Amino acid sequence: MPKVKTNRVKYPEGWELIEPTLRELQAKMREAENDPHDGKRKCEALWPIFKIAHQKSRYIFDLYHRRREISKELYEFCLEQGYADHNLIAKWKKPGYERLCCLRCMQPRDHNFQTTCVCRVPKHLREEKVIECVHCGCKGCASGD
Ligand SMILES: [Zn+2]
Numbered sequence: 001m002p003k004v005k006t007n008r009v010k011y012p013e014g015w016e017l018i019e020p021t022l023r024e025l026q027a028k029m030r031e032a033e034n035d036p037h038d039g040k041r042k043c044e045a046l047w048p049i050f051k052i053a054h055q056k057s058r059y060i061f062d063l064y065h066r067r068r069e070i071s072k073e074l075y076e077f078c079l080e081q082g083y084a085d086h087n088l089i090a091k092w093k094k095p096g097y098e099r100l101c102c103l104r105c106m107q108p109r110d111h112n113f114q115t116t117c118v119c120r121v122p123k124h125l126r127e128e129k130v131i132e133c134v135h136c137g138c139k140g141c142a143s144g145d
C-alpha cells in the first residue's frame, strides 16, 4: 500500500513499526466511543475507553522504557501527538504504581471510604477477591498482584 504522507507532521524514524498497532488501537477507541451503550450503566460505558487508552500508553511505555526498541525522539513524538498519556506514564515510573490503571483510581477525593480506589488495594488485603472498580472497570492494579 502506498504511504500517504502529509507535510504537516514529520514522523520520526521507527514510526512505521509502531503505526499499525497504534492505528488498530485508535480504531478500537473510536468504536468504543461510538458504542450506543444500550442497557449499560453510564460508568460502565466508559470502561472500554479507559482500557484502550491504558493499552496505548502501556504499549509506548514498554517499547521505550522496558524493551528499549524505540528512540527517545519517537517516544516523545508519541506523547506529543497524544498516542500515550504522559501523566499516566509518569506514575508508572514510581514504585507502587507500576500497574496503575488510570489516574482517577489513585485520587483519594473520589472515594468515600478508602484513600484510593478498591482496585489499588492488594489482593491479599481485600475481602472481595473478584472486583471491578467503578471508574474504569479495573480488576486490580496493585503492584504485587
Ligand atoms: Zn485499578
Ligand SMILES: [Zn+2]
Pocket: 101, 102, 103, 104, 105, 133, 135, 136, 137, 138
Ligand atoms: Zn482506574
